[in-house]
Amino acid sequence: MIQPQPESPARPEDAMMNAADLRALQAPLKQSYRDNPAAARIPARAVGRIEPGRIVCHIDKPHGTITAGLHAAVGGDGTLACSGDMLLEALIACAGVTLSAVATAMGVSLTGGTITAEATWDARGTLAIDRAAPVGITDLTLRFDLDTTADAATLERLIATTERYCVILQTLRNPPVVTTVLA
Known part of the structure; x- marks a missing residue:
């Protein structure tokens, strides 16, 4: 009987990786950045939403919303992210x-x-x-x-x-x- 082969991980971070795998994954990126240095300047962005009447900031991320608030040392209750x-x-x-x-x-x-x-x-x-x-x-x-x-x-x-x-x-x-x- 032929055993089904496990699917390859969809994301590199899910795969077990050795040095050769990592080099193969990054080689085309490195070459692209050598050929076009401007392409290596990666923009980063985060947006926070304030909530009227509360001392919090909501940061929406693909994996969920993080709500930051005051640290306990400055008046928070310790339940929100600092x-x-x-x-x-x-x-x-x-x-x-x-x-x-x-x-x-x-x-x-x-x-x-x-x-x-x-x-x-x-x-x-x-x-x-x-x-x-x-x-x-x-x-x-x-x-x-x-x-x-x-x-x-x-x-x-x-x-x-x-x-x-x-x-x-x-x-x-x-x-x-x-x-x-x-x-």
Whole structure:
């Protein structure tokens, strides 16, 4: 009896991937960007909706709506997403995907692991209690705890390469020019 073959995953992130698979997936993209550097400038956009009478912001995403609200340290009840936490989540998501791609390209076998982002911010700044208190995150640590048999030198190179190519980490280290516009 012929056994049915499993279907190929529709999305690259669903497939088990090795270095050759990753290179094959990315090769046409890399060539396209070499041939047309302007095509490599990818626009990013997010839109938030305010809700009259509430201190919230709704962000509609393909996988659902995220509702952000005040952090408990500044009057929230802790049930809504906090934008500071979302920043850390974006960082670990980007670092995790980048690390996985770099490990795959390097042939480093990962059997699991965690990435933790921890930060500190001073509520006195955001509550306008003390003008000398900073507004925003002042200390951030990104910790990798990886399950692997790779040696220390390989892990050092893996982390350094991940840091180099993680979009969110590089954005935090080298902030963009930010413009605000009232439409």
